[in-house]
Amino acid sequence: MTALFKRCLGMVLVLLGVMVLIFIALRIIPGDPAAVLLNEHVNEATIARLTATMNLDRPLPEQFLSYLGGALKGDLGQSYYMRQSVLSLILTAFPYTLKLTILAAAFAWLIGIATGVISAMHHDHLPDYLFRGLSMFGVSVPVFMVALLLQYIFYFRLSLLPLVYDGSALSMILPAIALGWNSAGSVARLTRSSLMEQLDQPYLDTARAKGLLSSQAVLIHGLRNAMLPIITMMALQLSGMLSGAVITESVFGISGLGRLALLAVQTRDMPLLQGTVLFTAFVITLGNIIADLISFCLDPRVRTKK
Amino acid sequence: MIKAFFQNKVAVISGAVIAIIFFVAFIAPFAMSADPMRQDLTLRLCPPGGVHILGCDELGRDVLARLLAGTRNSLLIATLPTALAVVIGAVLGILGGFYGKTIDLFITWFTDVTLSFPGMLLAMVIMYTFGGSFLSVLIAIVFMEFGSIARIVRSVTVSIKENEYIQAAEAMGVSKFFIIVKHILPNLAPTLIVLFTLNMPNSILSESSLSFLGIGIQPPDVSLGLMVNQSKTLLFQMPWLALSPSVMIMVLVMAFNYLGDALRDILDPKTKY
Numbered sequence: 001m002t003a004l005f006k007r008c009l010g011m012v013l014v015l016l017g018v019m020v021l022i023f024i025a026l027r028i029i030p031g032d033p034a035a036v037l038l039n040e041h042v043n044e045a046t047i048a049r050l051t052a053t054m055n056l057d058r059p060l061p062e063q064f065l066s067y068l069g070g071a072l073k074g075d076l077g078q079s080y081y082m083r084q085s086v087l088s089l090i091l092t093a094f095p096y097t098l099k100l101t102i103l104a105a106a107f108a109w110l111i112g113i114a115t116g117v118i119s120a121m122h123h124d125h126l127p128d129y130l131f132r133g134l135s136m137f138g139v140s141v142p143v144f145m146v147a148l149l150l151q152y153i154f155y156f157r158l159s160l161l162p163l164v165y166d167g168s169a170l171s172m173i174l175p176a177i178a179l180g181w182n183s184a185g186s187v188a189r190l191t192r193s194s195l196m197e198q199l200d201q202p203y204l205d206t207a208r209a210k211g212l213l214s215s216q217a218v219l220i221h222g223l224r225n226a227m228l229p230i231i232t233m234m235a236l237q238l239s240g241m242l243s244g245a246v247i248t249e250s251v252f253g254i255s256g257l258g259r260l261a262l263l264a265v266q267t268r269d270m271p272l273l274q275g276t277v278l279f280t281a282f283v284i285t286l287g288n289i290i291a292d293l294i295s296f297c298l299d300p301r302v303r304t305k306k
Numbered sequence: 307m308i309k310a311f312f313q314n315k316v317a318v319i320s321g322a323v324i325a326i327i328f329f330v331a332f333i334a335p336f337a338m339s340a341d342p343m344r345q346d347l348t349l350r351l352c353p354p355g356g357v358h359i360l361g362c363d364e365l366g367r368d369v370l371a372r373l374l375a376g377t378r379n380s381l382l383i384a385t386l387p388t389a390l391a392v393v394i395g396a397v398l399g400i401l402g403g404f405y406g407k408t409i410d411l412f413i414t415w416f417t418d419v420t421l422s423f424p425g426m427l428l429a430m431v432i433m434y435t436f437g438g439s440f441l442s443v444l445i446a447i448v449f450m451e452f453g454s455i456a457r458i459v460r461s462v463t464v465s466i467k468e469n470e471y472i473q474a475a476e477a478m479g480v481s482k483f484f485i486i487v488k489h490i491l492p493n494l495a496p497t498l499i500v501l502f503t504l505n506m507p508n509s510i511l512s513e514s515s516l517s518f519l520g521i522g523i524q525p526p527d528v529s530l531g532l533m534v535n536q537s538k539t540l541l542f543q544m545p546w547l548a549l550s551p552s553v554m555i556m557v558l559v560m561a562f563n564y565l566g567d568a569l570r571d572i573l574d575p576k577t578k579y
Contacts, residue, residue: 010418013415014415014419014422015422017415017416017418017419018419018422021419021420022431025431025435026430026431026435028435033395046366124557125575136560136564137556137560139505139563140556140559140560140563141552141555141559142511142514142515142518142552142554142555142556142559143515143516143530144331144514144515144531144534144552145534145552145555145556148534148538148541148548148552151512151541152542152545156541156542203339209535216434219340239421239423239424242424242426242427243424243425243427243515244426245424246424246427246430246515246519247426247515247518247519250493251538258349258426261427261430262519264430264434265430265433265434266521267522268434270434270438273430273431274371274436276427277423277427277428277430278430280423280427281422281423284422284423284424285422288422302325
């Protein structure tokens, strides 16, 4: 339990660091922040009004503390461009990104683990070579290339699936595959190497000796032990997926978090960018803790480790 | 070690592919008559074949010349920040792993912070602050990569530090700086080489993704991601425009991934990362 408490404390410290870092990074622009924010030739009054509403005239530490205080109460400020509360914009966009990420992760797990297991069980034979080549292809293609290729094949050539996201479940298939593609490749690679390590273990001989088929022994006992590093990696991949979501959402026109952040950069909307990045960092940290909890439940060795 | 490299088929082939692409991309401006910037509107969107092997883009510029110029820029913009990220990551990792205690806690915390945002969003913060340019893409890639490098270097340093010869050197009163330079660094070198090779594909992908989104390299500069971005509106009419830069990115990334894997097997068979 103390380990878990320490983990949560660490998470708070990391989030605080994230806030400081984003806060500084967005404010080291030389010159009047309000003028930079507006980025156009506007009159003095507009600049003065923005400076006052965003407290830009106060010293940086004071600005930070008031932002921190607001964030703790769930107030991430007002979006300058959209003229709405940043938090409500984020909460409207987040479900789309969540849905996309979960579907992509499901695709990555399914394909990645299946091909990884087949590779490991037939290692150095034809299926292994085939799937190893495919998984290398999986980790090496850029997300936007997969996305455009899928659009070209399934919309333009075969006219099977919609070009962009239109709210239907069908139109979520291509984005999910595009986003999950890279992860499927790395899950397959890790599943293969992790399972190969288990294949030499004596407990598999025991399982076979007690009458299980070789494949049963591998799937029931071996895979369970091989899963630990895979689960840890999936949590780390969450961060990569949210990166990829920026591209996937922009290609398929899904109004999720990534597109919100991109819009914030394009419209120079600092409060919105700041809020989106902070919220994403929060989600990732939470994901890491959940992954810890899962490996905690799955493996008694982690539980008893000091 | 060099012998082991040449005995490893994967290493030789991927290394050769990378060397050829580097060579062709950097020799092109001297060997080719086509100028990547020269517009000729009479040749607008000419299909591949003839003098213009890969066709022309919507401004009548030769796609092959642009592809090579883009490859050159993308390689430059991947190599520099990767090297920088390895240096910064190595310094932080060695400091944390070797000195331990407060320094270690602080460095671990700092790397955890940089690793807890998605790289793309971190990059977008930097793009917001500095605008889209070579320099800001470079800074963004360094920030995206040095954290994980520092983490690995730290753990390898800790395991090197356990060796008896380091304890012996410490007992003899050798200065810490000398121990780092003389004992830690040479032992870390293989790890650093592998880390550089394995981070190159990430850099290439990051640069091309940022440019694809339109917030990385800006026109009139050329980059592979930007070329895909500029041709995506013509995806269904002229798919070859988006194809050649995409395939170039993929080949480069694949070659570096294979080379990195092979180098790890050759140089650093015990460590896993």
